[in-house]
Amino acid sequence: MEASITNFLLLFAAVAVGWLLGRLGRSKAPQSGAPPDDSASYYKGLNFLLNEQADEAVLTVVNELPVRLETLPTHLALGNLMRSKGEVEAAIRIHQNLLSRPSLPREELHKVHLELARDYISAGLLDRAERLLRDLVEESPGYRNEALEHLRHIYQTEKEWEQAIAVAMRLLPKRGWLRRGSDKGPVATQVSLCHYHCEIVERLLHEGDLKGARRELAKAQQYEPGSLRLGLLSAQLSLQQGRSSEALSCLQDLLRSKPAWAMHILPMFKKAFAEVGGAESYMDALARLGSATDSSALAVELAGSIARLEGRDAGREYIRAVAMRRPTLRTLSCWLELSGDEVGPAAAQLREVIEEILATRSIYQCRQCGFSGRKLHWLCPSCEQWGTIAPIRGTQGD
Ligand SMILES: [Zn+2]
Structure with missing residues (x-):
C-alpha cells in the first residue's frame, strides 16, 4: 500500500x-x-x-x-x-x-x-x-x-x-596521483585501477605466467601502494616462484601492518612457514606477532602450537589468559577444547554450539553498505565499491 x-x-x-x-x-x-x-x-x-x-x-x-x-x-x-x-x-x-x-x-x-x-x-x-x-x-x-x-x-x-x-x-586527472582523502571520485578511480590490475595478476598466476604477473603487480603498485591485496598477491607470486623466505617476510609485514586481517593472512603464512622453518620457530614467530595483534584466530593458532610442543596444559593456560583479557567465541571454544574432560559434558556441548555458530555466521562485512557473508569479495556485490569489505571484529568476529 x-x-x-x-x-x-x-x-x-x-x-x-x-x-x-x-x-x-x-x-x-x-x-x-x-x-x-x-x-x-x-x-x-x-x-x-x-x-x-x-x-x-x-x-x-x-x-x-x-x-x-x-x-x-x-x-x-x-x-x-x-x-x-x-x-x-x-x-x-x-x-x-x-x-x-x-x-x-x-x-x-x-x-x-x-x-x-x-x-x-x-x-x-x-x-x-x-x-x-x-x-x-x-x-x-x-x-x-x-x-x-x-x-x-x-x-x-x-x-x-x-x-x-x-x-x-581517461577518468584520472592529468596531473599526478591523488592520495586517499583528496577528491573522492578520482581517488575511487585509482583504487579501482589497482584492483583491475590485481584481477589480471590473479588470472596470470592461475595460468602460471609469473613474469606477466610481476609486471602487472608493478602497475597496480602505482595506484594504491601498500594495499593488502597487493601484499597477498606479491606473497603468492613469491611462493609460486619458490621464494618462500621472500613470501614469509612479506606476510609478516602484512600481519604487523594490518592486524585486523590476521585471520585472512594466517593460512598463507602457515603454508609459507612450512617450507622454511620448523614447528618451534613457527611457534616463536606466532608469539612475536601475537604480542602485536589481538587477533583471536592468531591466538587460537598459537595455543594449538604451544599445546603440540609444550603440552596441552601450557596451551590451555595461554588461551585462558587471552580469553580472560578479550573473550571471543573463537578463544572460548579453544579454551574449552584444550580443557578436555576436566570441564564435563555440559562444556563439551557448549563448545559444539559455539562451533556451529562459528561455522555459519558471516565473517566479512562491507563498511559502506553493511553487506556480509563468509566469502571475501574485493568488489562488494551489493554497493559495488572496491576494497570496502573487511573481517568482522568483536565477540563473534576475530
Ligand atoms: Zn557494500
Missing part, C-alpha cells in the same frame, strides 16, 4: 514538473509564432499515469506531445520514470522517439543518447549501450565523464579488465 502511494506521488511529481517546465518555457517564447497549446496531451498522459496505465501514457506522450525544446523535459522525465519503474522497453521507446527528431540542439541530443544508454544498461543490452557511450565520449565534452563512468562500469561487470583500465585511465 505504502509503495503504491509512493509510486503515485513519483508519477505525479515527474509529470507535473514536466508540465510546469513546458509552460514556463512557453511563457518566455515570443508571441508571434508561439507553439500550440499542448495541455490536452499532458492531461491525457497524466490521466493514464494516475490510472497506472503506463503503456497508454507512453503512447500518448510519444504520439501526441510534439518534440520541442520546451516539451523535452517532460519526455525525458517520463522516460526516466519508466526506467526507474523497471519498464525499460517503454523508456527505450520514448528516448528513441526523441532521437528521431534531429531538430533538437546537439547538446540535448547528447543528453538523450546518455539516457538511452542507461536504458540499454538496465535492459542488459550492454553491447548497444557501449556503442552509444563510445560515441558520446568522442563527440560530447559535456557528457564525456559520465559516459566514461558508465563504460568503466560495463567493462567491470563483464570482467574485461584491460578495457576497464583503458577507460579508467
Whole structure:
C-alpha cells in the first residue's frame, strides 16, 4: 500500500514538473509564432499515469506531445520514470522517439543518447549501450565523464579488465596521483585501477605466467601502494616462484601492518612457514606477532602450537589468559577444547554450539553498505565499491 502511494506521488511529481517546465518555457517564447497549446496531451498522459496505465501514457506522450525544446523535459522525465519503474522497453521507446527528431540542439541530443544508454544498461543490452557511450565520449565534452563512468562500469561487470583500465585511465586527472582523502571520485578511480590490475595478476598466476604477473603487480603498485591485496598477491607470486623466505617476510609485514586481517593472512603464512622453518620457530614467530595483534584466530593458532610442543596444559593456560583479557567465541571454544574432560559434558556441548555458530555466521562485512557473508569479495556485490569489505571484529568476529 505504502509503495503504491509512493509510486503515485513519483508519477505525479515527474509529470507535473514536466508540465510546469513546458509552460514556463512557453511563457518566455515570443508571441508571434508561439507553439500550440499542448495541455490536452499532458492531461491525457497524466490521466493514464494516475490510472497506472503506463503503456497508454507512453503512447500518448510519444504520439501526441510534439518534440520541442520546451516539451523535452517532460519526455525525458517520463522516460526516466519508466526506467526507474523497471519498464525499460517503454523508456527505450520514448528516448528513441526523441532521437528521431534531429531538430533538437546537439547538446540535448547528447543528453538523450546518455539516457538511452542507461536504458540499454538496465535492459542488459550492454553491447548497444557501449556503442552509444563510445560515441558520446568522442563527440560530447559535456557528457564525456559520465559516459566514461558508465563504460568503466560495463567493462567491470563483464570482467574485461584491460578495457576497464583503458577507460579508467581517461577518468584520472592529468596531473599526478591523488592520495586517499583528496577528491573522492578520482581517488575511487585509482583504487579501482589497482584492483583491475590485481584481477589480471590473479588470472596470470592461475595460468602460471609469473613474469606477466610481476609486471602487472608493478602497475597496480602505482595506484594504491601498500594495499593488502597487493601484499597477498606479491606473497603468492613469491611462493609460486619458490621464494618462500621472500613470501614469509612479506606476510609478516602484512600481519604487523594490518592486524585486523590476521585471520585472512594466517593460512598463507602457515603454508609459507612450512617450507622454511620448523614447528618451534613457527611457534616463536606466532608469539612475536601475537604480542602485536589481538587477533583471536592468531591466538587460537598459537595455543594449538604451544599445546603440540609444550603440552596441552601450557596451551590451555595461554588461551585462558587471552580469553580472560578479550573473550571471543573463537578463544572460548579453544579454551574449552584444550580443557578436555576436566570441564564435563555440559562444556563439551557448549563448545559444539559455539562451533556451529562459528561455522555459519558471516565473517566479512562491507563498511559502506553493511553487506556480509563468509566469502571475501574485493568488489562488494551489493554497493559495488572496491576494497570496502573487511573481517568482522568483536565477540563473534576475530
Ligand atoms: Zn557494500
